[in-house]
Amino acid sequence: MVRREHEGSVLEAGQALRRGEVTSVELAERALAVADELGVYITRFPEHALASARRADREFAAGVDRGPLQGIPLGVKDLIAVAEAPTTAQSTVLDWGQGIDAAVTTRVKEAGGVIVGKTSTMEFGCGVPDRAKPFPIPRNPWDTERWAGGSSSGTASGIAAGMFFAGLGSDTAGSIRMPAAFCGVTGLMPTYGRVSGAGCVPLAHTLDRIGPLARTARDCAALLEVIAEVPFVAPEFTGDLTGLRVGVVREHHFPEDADPALAGVFDETLSLAEGLGATLIEVTLPYWKELTTAVLVTASCEALAHHRAELITRWPDFGVSARGIFAAGALVSGADYVQAQRVRQVVRQELARLFDDVDVIASPVASIGAPLLDDVADEAGQQNAEVFEKITTPYWNGVGNPVLAVPMGKTGDGLPLSLQLAGRLFDEATVLRAGDALQAAR
Template identity: 50%
Template sequence: MAAPDAAAREFAERLHAAPIPRGTEPAAVFTAVPAVSGRPAAVRDLADRIDPAGPRAAVRERAGGTVEVTALPSVREENVQTLAGAAEALRRGEVRSAELVDAALAAGDKADAELGIFLSRFADAARAAAQRVDRQLEAGNDVGPLAGLPLGVKDLLTTLDGPTSAGSLVAPADDRRDATAVARLRAAGGIVVGKTLTSEYGVGSPDVRKPLPVPRNPWDPARWTGGSSAGNAAGLIADAFLGALGTDSGGSIRMPSAFCGVTGLKPTYGRVSRVGGLPMGWSTDHVGPMATTARDCALLLEVIAGLDPADPSTADVPVPRYTDALTGDLTRVRIGVDRLDRVAAGVADPALGPVFAAALDVLVAAGADLVEVELPLYPEMAAASIVITLSEALAYHRADFATRAADFFANTLATIGIAEAFSAADYVQAQRVRRAGQDAVAALFEDVDLVVTPTAAIAATSYDRLDSFFESGEFFAVYAPYWNVVGNPALSVPMGFTADRLPLGLQVIGAAFDESLVLRAGDAFQRRTGWHGTRPTWGA
């Protein structure tokens, strides 16, 4: 990446050159409801409008043919415990909450020092909560859908249990309250076992010079987890909890999910309350679930989604029973495919093409029809993501930057500092591009029901190359920020491995507020693959 001022002007000039109508108004108050329709998408009527032999055959030919998906000898494949499976076992009396929590705490003890999962832990409170759930179950009382299940919470979300550090020495004011999403987890019976490691305020990469844990990838501890929901992804692979809450301003749920081989959902903007979440970008921040499977994410989303009067960005739209949508069948579902090769030229992992081709085969086997698409205004929307998110982050941190710069991570200062060179006109232009892109994406979803891309064109970066990841084009090979600007729901599921035995992710995107179909596709994919059930040999 160029020097901050030059980089800022490059992004700004890309925005001002965007091919949008001169009369396009800025998205001054962002909502995920596109201006062209004025309403959220309903669950789709999947009309039989496709010639199955046409688009499906064309996409398969260009994907490079069918690739045999085989198990890797370096991973153990066993009955990995899932959130949904544990919930069912609890209700059948096959396991006690105390056993689940003790197992999670023991796994966390084993892995935390090596992987950097937690910033704070609540073992005593978690054990006490588990005992209460067990007594309720023994008495035959009704309990919530997450009752007795050990969960992690990213340390950008406030909790009653302890302070929120935001992964920073420049800690925010001690706010001992549960964020709305955390409160809803607890109301459903979930047990928070700890606050998980995050990149500083959700920005950038770790700084080994600071006295804070460094997140390490379970598949190769010499590599990064991706950010910023780093502890969630590593902790899920390490079995330190069965589900987690993350935040996502430009891929912070989906990038670590892809790099570590777990499942993560960025819901529609406005689907889940942001109250209690420390902001990176107010209009790009999303709160969402991370877990082993799409079914687990559906179970978590059912609990945390919905209107919050304290958050005016939340939408007053019905919250479906997402788990009811998980039929395993994608018949008559039309999926647009964009490989985004044009974005990652020269940096994509060699395994990406065949692994993505194999993933498309799985979707076809589930009944889907595929058609080639090209995401509209992709480079312009990537620039809009940077201008909007970093400008909003600078507004939040400017005072602390002026007085406590030495306490911040170097990468945090450098990344957010880019916004010093943006003008008010640049920010407004970014919002105009956002509006145009959102309307173009809404039009795309009139023709397709879902879109799939790789989550990223690359696998986890090694720590000795992390600076070049941010300074080179590799950062733009993560195909996540586009959907933060648009606001549509986006899910990452594991889809295979590189030659270095590192996970790659498949990104499934739906129309605004159509998480049901997104999760249905993720679940259908996982019913036919085993990537989500693999674990590195270090944890055996």
């Protein structure tokens, strides 16, 4: 169900708008006309979207240019407040925020973006789909029996299916990068603090980050320029990686039961980078197991702190997966939480030293393609450890570095596999430049 006729990028669509080859109203009408067979939307905004599109067309005609998002249809994850509808966080516990725009939503609207709807997620941005709840089950456009990934599920699936050109997601332990990987699109988790989280339902406040998903690294750069609270300027995209030092991570990322195509696809992508002028350096990520554990401890504790009152009074209204994750925080002591923060600080320092020797660090996002929906939960309705241990995203949430997920090839079954490029703090420009060069060279 990947819709080839909608493969144009944000920047390509913007050029067509400025040449007069298409109008924003036409783009919005096409986006709204696509049937939602994938569980992409929580709600659509046809009247608002068309009004925004007409405004963009009037401004183009008057010579007013607000930048690359002007007139472009976009989706927004339903953890992020958009004034036109309540924010549900895909939970019956929450009905919040109607009439309020999140900080990032305000920026998108001021830049002329056309928000066509709120996209599906996992409950409060964590866990697995819950068929018992009255919300869409996000499906993968490459195979509708497979998961779109969590938890910026609808945003990634909608981009891949041509329902909008780009969108916003959030990432606490992989929630931008995992769905981007499984749906074969591009997703950027910016540096912690680069983008304001005001108006976004929190999961774990020291881990959460809002970021863009799109078809290309260049599109992600264009969105980041708009939504960044700490100003960001897109780099010059030359396709030349001469002098770039790429740290190559293999340990913990290639289990025995990894997809058979993974190693070959990863090595081919690294060879492509080398051919563009990059130097490859084998590295090991410091304290892999310790930091991954620290992230999970932090997430469950901070989520419990946020939801504790509602868990006491409305336990049955939470989905099985979400309440299991939140309740796990009650099993962690205050000393454990403090120790997790100490681990995070130690690893930040170690990584800063590692980045003296490399400019970006490359690894797979996951060792498998998108799993079947029937496989993502165990018998108790919790995350299936056999699936989730093959997703290697949480590590980077613990340290704050920017990380880009870009498609790098396919499994033997034709499902997307994705490369993860991590950079120095506030150096999104380098990871975006590297991701763009690899995409342009394919």
